[in-house]
Structures are given as C-alpha cells and as structure tokens.
Amino acid sequence: MKTIILGIGNPILSDDGVGIKIAQQIKERNPDLKVVETGGVGINLLDHVIGYDRLIIIDSIKTGDGTIGDIYKLDLDDLDASMDLTPSHGMNIATTLRLGHGLGYDTPAQIRIYAIEILDNTTFRESCTKEIERQIPTIAGKIMREEQLCAIHTLGSPLCQPLQNRPVSKPKPRRAR
Template identity: 55%
Template sequence: MKTLILGVGNPILTDDAVGICVANEIKKLSLPNVEVIETSLAGISLLDYVVGYERLIIIDSIKTEKEAPGTLYKLKLEDIGNSATPSYSHGINIRTAIELGRKLGYKIPKIIEIYAIEIKDNTTFGEECSPAVKSKIPGIVDEITKIIKSDSPPS
C-alpha cells in the first residue's frame, strides 16, 4: 500500500516540532512503500503532498493539557472540526482541505490516520523538543511503526 507519512510542525518552536521529529526518525527506517515528508505547511497547502497515495498518516502536535506531554492520540479525520475562516480562504484545517480536494476530484488517500502528540510548549523558540516530549519520541516511533507494518499487506 503506497503510504505517505506527513510530519507537521514548526521546527523552531520547541515541542511544536514533534511531528517533524517523529517523521524524521521513521524516515531513517526506510520502510517499503512508505514516503515521509516533513512540513511546516497546513490546511489546503497540504493537498499537493497527499494526492496519489492510498494511505495518509499525519503526525502533529496537540496541546490539550489533559494528558502528560508525549501522550499519543490516534484520531480520525472526523474528530477534527470542519471549519473555514470566512475572511481568509487559506484558514482551513486539514479535514476541510481533504473534503475540498475530494470534491474537486483529487485522488485523495482513502485511508487517513492522524497521530497527535500531547505537547507542553509551542511558543518558545528552540530547535529541540522539551525533555518531557523528547524522551517519548522513540516509543512513539516504535508504536507508529508497528501500526504501519501491521496494516501493510504482505509483500
């Protein structure tokens, strides 16, 4: 199954970079039929990346302050609100962008998984995640990699 892993975040805002960091570690594993892209883009800008894949895995940060930093949430596209900012056409989330892409006839992946990692700090400038989040990255990489391998058809 042709899979795209999209690591999303800002590489200079401490914990906000965790999606990119996890994606980078998965990229080092050179998994078959898996392409990894790290990006700071969001919303409709992601459509160009996702077209043509059968499966899309998005890895990003989330700040709920309900769980410990480094907690991994598995979400569905439906879990994300459907919104657009009327005064700014680019201000749409990934769910809205995917739905728009489908309506426009883009070949959007049928399988979309979202992994959100609880963070503590997304406002401090820095090129490394906080120690609390950084220490969880290897376990998150292992967990996501196992899911990818278990869901992949045998070669």
C-alpha cells in the same frame, strides 16, 4: 498500496516540531517509506497527498488534559466537527482533504492522524522540551507498530504486527548486546 507519512510542524518552535522529528525517526528506521516533513498549513497539505492511497499524519496537539507524550489516534471523522470558520488562516486537515476530494482530486482513501500531547509550542528553539525529546523514539516505535511500518513487515514477520493481532506465543526477547 501507496502510503505517505506526513510529519507536520515547525522545527524551530519547540514541541511544535515533534511531528517532524517523529517522521524523521520513522524514515531512519525504514528508509523505504515515503516520508515528508512539512511546515505547510491548510490547503498546502493537499500538494503532498494527491495520488496516495493511504495517508498517515503525525502532528502535535495541546489539549492540556493529557500527559505529555500521550498519543491520540484520530480519523478524519474525529476532526470533521471542527470544519467551521477559520478565524486564522489555517484551514484544518479535515476541510483540506474533503475539499480536495470534492474537487475531484485523487486523495487518499485511508487516513490516520496521530496527535502527540505536547508541552510548549510558543518558544522558539530547535529542540523539543526534554519531556517530549526523550519520548520521540518510543512514540515513533509505537506508531510504526500500529501502522505496520517496520521494515520487517515486508518480510512478513509477526514481530511488528499491531498488538491485538500478535500471536499469543511471543518469541523470546534477545539479550541486549
């Protein structure tokens, strides 16, 4: 199955860039994956995903209710309800993908969106806030495990299976060197 991982965000707007930074970490840990970082919005996202079977999007969100670094796991259906008017230019992801499908493009059948609760997306700076920055490796790990993206999966190891599918008897943890 052809999989693409899209990290979405603005790399110079503080936590807005968290999707891009997580995508970079995922690529570092498993260079075989197809990972794309993008600052594109709306319809431009369609350019990246045509021809893939499975799409994993990593983006930021600011619900204001969650704890910074919370990971929300969304399906396209979760975003469908926001397919209303767009007062600003950005067409949302759900509309974009439905549009591509409606026009007969080969858009991914499997779509998963991970949204990270962030603190600040209005200050220009290249780094994320420290609250987000220190969680990036962990979040990347959690998403990789959830989506079975670890390099070790290609060897069929049970180590990186999603939590609920893991064998009951865990292997002994190795001592850190």
